[in-house]
Amino acid sequence: MSESLRGGVIGAGVFGGYHARQYARLPGVVLSAVLDPHPERAAKVAVPLGGRAFHDMAEFLDAVDVVTIASPATHHAEQALAAIAAGKPVYIEKPIAVSVAEAEKVRAAAAAKGLVVACGHQERVVFRAMGLLDVPEQPLLLEALRHGPPSPRSQDVSAILDLMVHDLDLALVLSAAEPVTAEGEGRLGAGGGWDRARAEVSFDDGFTALFDVSRVAPERKRTMRVVYPSGEVEIDFMTREFRNTTPFTLNPDFADTPAAADPLGSSVEAFLQAVRGDAPRPVVTVEEAIRALDLALAVEQALEEQPQEA
Structure with a gap:
């Protein structure tokens, strides 16, 4: 790889734009290319940041050293496998x-080539x-609420x-x-x-974790409560x-730290450090991402087995 890595982003939506700007601003990397089925959308993201727009995967992969996949989730695995086959960390x-089967294919392909895979x-x-x-204690209870209004993305x-x-x-x-x-109940949307x-x-x-999510809420809410043997944290x-x-010290000014102010930037930077060999791992490894996916699918299965909400 060249001294300055050439970054490429697959997907020219909102998150693709976020990732493209990270490659354009971080040291040791440049935004080289954006791939999208709609060339005009790719150009709108890439050109102002000094990159080029592509709609052909092979040509895109020739133009980059590292790849971010910010396309719809149903395309993540096939696009990751294409990038890995071309020797690109993703x-x-x-x-x-x-x-999980798709994710395991990504893990195995990356391991065979010795490539870094990070997840967002x-x-x-x-x-x-x-x-x-x-915190040196194991939690007893976690309650997480994450609500947001309707959005056209991730449907x-x-x-x-x-x-x-x-x-x-x-x-x-x-x-x-x-x-x-895992047990659950939910409500299906118009799209199924x-x-x-x-x-x-x-x-x-004995740890119990409770989760409440909605993407059809009237307003955004996001809270979490973690109960430990010695006390609790409400966020x-x-x-x-x-x-x-x-009794454990937490940072009351965490929001002002560079990492918390730009968690995406910190995550992408850690990925690049792992690619260069300057860090042992990214923030979230492929194995950890598979664990989260596996549990999410278990929750979905539990929902399928329960009566729907009225």
């Missing part, structure tokens, strides 16, 4: 795929900045894979235990996917404030 927006569960960056990932997957998967990943990283059961859902996941050490992610009754 950063895949969440979810890593829409089936960048909420972990915020937890690290707060200090939550350093190819359910609210479980779109929204809840973030909090499922956070539960998995906060606890060393393994999930054993789950637009609202509540789920309860039980872990093998309002909208105001970026928390209440901590545990």
Whole structure:
């Protein structure tokens, strides 16, 4: 690879634009290319940032050293496999795929070529900045609420894979235990996917995690409560404030840290450091992304087995 990595983004939607700007601003990388089925959309993202627009995958892959996949989730696995086959490390927006079998193909292909695969569960960056990932106790209970108004994006997957998967990943990283059961109830949207859902996941050490997501809410709300043997932490992610009754020190000014102020940028930068060999791993590895996906699909299965909400 050249000293300055050539970054490429697949998908010229909102998140594709976010990722393109990261490649354009971070040191040691330039935005080289944006791929989208609609060339005019690709050009609108790429050209102002010094890149080129592509609609052919092979030509796009020839023009880049590293790839971000920010396309609809149903295309993540096939596009990641194409990039890996071309020898390119990949950063895949969440979810890593829409089936564990597809995700395992990505993992195996990358392992065979010794390539880095990262996944965009960048909420972990915020937890690290707060200090939550350093709490030395195992949690007893987690309650996560994530509501948002209707949006045209991510309609190819359910609210479980779109929204809840973030909090499922956070539960998995906060606890060393393994999930054993998932129960849930939800409401299907007009398109046939789950637009609202509540789920309860039980872990093998007694830890219980409760999740409530909606993408048809009147307003945005995002909160989390984590109960430990010594106290609890309540977080309002909208105001970026928390209440901590545990004896463990958390950073009250976490929102002002560079990492929490731009978790996507920190996540992409960690990916690039791992690609260069300057860091042992990205923020979220392919194996961790598969765990979150597996649990999300277990929740979806539980929803299918329960009566729908009225």
